[in-house]
Amino acid sequence: MSTTTYTTTRTFTHTATQLAGVMVSALAETLLAIGVSSDRVSRVFEYESAIKCWIEERSLAKIRVTLKPPGGAETAGYAFDIDYTAWDPEQKFRDQLARIRRQIVKEPRVRTGTDFKVIASPRSGYSLSDQPGWTNTNRQLPSFSNGYRHGTAGSGPGASAVLRSYRLT
Numbered sequence: 001m002s003t004t005t006y007t008t009t010r011t012f013t014h015t016a017t018q019l020a021g022v023m024v025s026a027l028a029e030t031l032l033a034i035g036v037s038s039d040r041v042s043r044v045f046e047y048e049s050a051i052k053c054w055i056e057e058r059s060l061a062k063i064r065v066t067l068k069p070p071g072g073a074e075t076a077g078y079a080f081d082i083d084y085t086a087w088d089p090e091q092k093f094r095d096q097l098a099r100i101r102r103q104i105v106k107e108p109r110v111r112t113g114t115d116f117k118v119i120a121s122p123r124s125g126y127s128l129s130d131q132p133g134w135t136n137t138n139r140q141l142p143s144f145s146n147g148y149r150h151g152t153a154g155s156g157p158g159a160s161a162v163l164r165s166y167r168l169t
Contacts, residue, residue: 013056014093015156020052022095022154023063023080023161027118029101030078030163035109036067036116047118050131055159058084059126063118064144067167070113076142076166077116080153083160084123095154100163103150107167 028044054060060082067077119141122128147164154161 012058012158015158016052016056018093018095018156019055019082019154019159019161020048022097023051024048025095026097026100026153026163027063027065027078027080029097030104030107031065031116033101033104034107034167035112036114037112040115044118046133050120050134053131054120054122054128055082057126057129058159059122059128060120061123061126062121064121064141066117066119066142067110068115068117069111072111074117074142076144076147078166079144079147079164081162081164083162084158093154093156096152097154100150100153107165 024044024047028041031041031044032038051060051063062082063080064076065078066074068074120128120134128134144166147166150163150165152160153163
């Protein structure tokens with residue numbers, strides 16, 4: 001009888017990869033569900049590597065999404081809040097995309113032609129590293145106060161991401 005052993009190592013890179021994937025998937029599904037065109041939503045997947053890098057650096061505090069209908073004003077749409085306080089190396093990776101999908105049906109649809117912007121915000125005392133396709137912006141954003149908490153989109157050892165909607169009252 002032979003014996004085989006193996007070792008598994010999890011790093012924060014695994015958590016960053018998992019969370020970035022879940023966040024991008026949840027955002028794409030949400031935007032599609034509310035009526036943003038698929039050709040516009042497809043660019044969401046270009047953001048995944050930058051989000052992963054910032055989570056791995058632990059510099060990302062929040063991803064905010066604004067919506068702008070044709071000829072209308074930019075409004076607060078959604079946000080992902082990143083929490084780095086929980087560290088349990090035994091915690092399993094999990095996502096709650098099914099739960100979020102059930103919640104998204106409550107969201108009102110947008111007008112045809114609505115576009116969106118994704119804005120990354122650093123944690124206090126941190127700065128975001130330069131990433132391809134992202135530029136530093138220092139502009140006034142619509143109010144992102146209150147908001148409806150859809151729930152934890154994903155979590156893993158060392159971090160979690162909560163999705164909020166600013167479109168529901």
